[in-house]
Amino acid sequence: MRYLVAGLIGAIFGLGIITSGMANPAKVLNFFDLAGSFDPSLAFVMAGALTIAVPGYALIFRKLRKPVFTPNFNVPNNRTIDRKLVIGSSIFGIGWGIGGFCPGASLPALGLGHPTSFLFVLALIAGIMLAQLIQKARIFEHSASAATPISLTDTTEEIQDHA
C-alpha cells in the first residue's frame, strides 16, 4: 500500500513534468535563450509548482506531527551555505544548459521512448556515480582520523544534505 502510494505520487510527478514541457529539451533551452528564441513557459511551471507546494508544506508542518507512513518528517536540516553547494549547483547549471535536461525531467522523459533520453539518463547516472566516488574518497580521509564508521557518516550526510 505504502509503495503503491509512492508509485502513484511518482505518476503525478511524471505527468506534471511531461505536460509542463520540462521533458522537452528544446523548450527548456529556449527558456534559457534570452537573447534568441526565448520561451518563458518554464517560469510558469515553477510558479504552478510553488503555488501548490508553499501552502501545502506550510499546512502539513503546522497541522501534522508526523507523516502518514513514517515516524517523522525527514527534511534536510543542513543550513550552511558552503563551497560544495555553490560550486555543485553552478556545475549543474552548466550541464543543464548543455544538455537541456534536469534530472527530474529526464526520468519521466524515458516513458516517452526517445533513445536520446535514455542516453542522457545513462550519462547522468555516470556523473552521479563519479561524483559519489570522489566524495567517498574524501569521506574516507576524514573518517580515518575521526574514527567514525563510514556507513554512519554516509547516512547523516544523506539525511542532512539532500534537499
Next chain:
Amino acid sequence: MTEFTPLVSFAGGTLIGLAAVLLMLSWGRIAGMTGILAGILPPFGSDMRWKASFLTGAVLAPLLYEATISDIAYQMPVSLEALIIGGVITGIGVTFGSGCTSGHGVCGLARFSRRSAVAVIMFMSFAFLTVFLTRHIF
C-alpha cells in the same frame, strides 16, 4: 522556436507541486529527483523501495499517457556528444550541490530553505550563461 504555453505549463507545475506535497504528507520526504535517483543506485539505502516505486510511476505515467491520450512534444536540439557531456556534468553538479530543480527549486524554495535559494540562483544563472555562450558566442 517552441510555442509559449503559459496555462499548460502552469497546470503541469501544479501537478509537480501536488506530488511534492503528497510525498511529504505520506512519506515525510522531499520529492527531489537527485536523491530519489541516487537511492536506486549503489550504495543502496534503506529507502530504496519507495524511491524505486516513485520512479516506476514517474516513468510509466508518461508512457501510458502517450499511448492512450496524446503525443508529447519532444525535440532534441543538441548533438549526441553535447547530450552525453551535459548528462555527466549534470550528474556531478547535482550530487555535489545536493539537489536539482525538483529538490532545491520546488521543495527547497517551498520550505524557504536559504541553501536551496542559493542553489537555485546558481544553477539558473549558469544555465542562462551556458546557453548564451553556446548559442551566441561559440
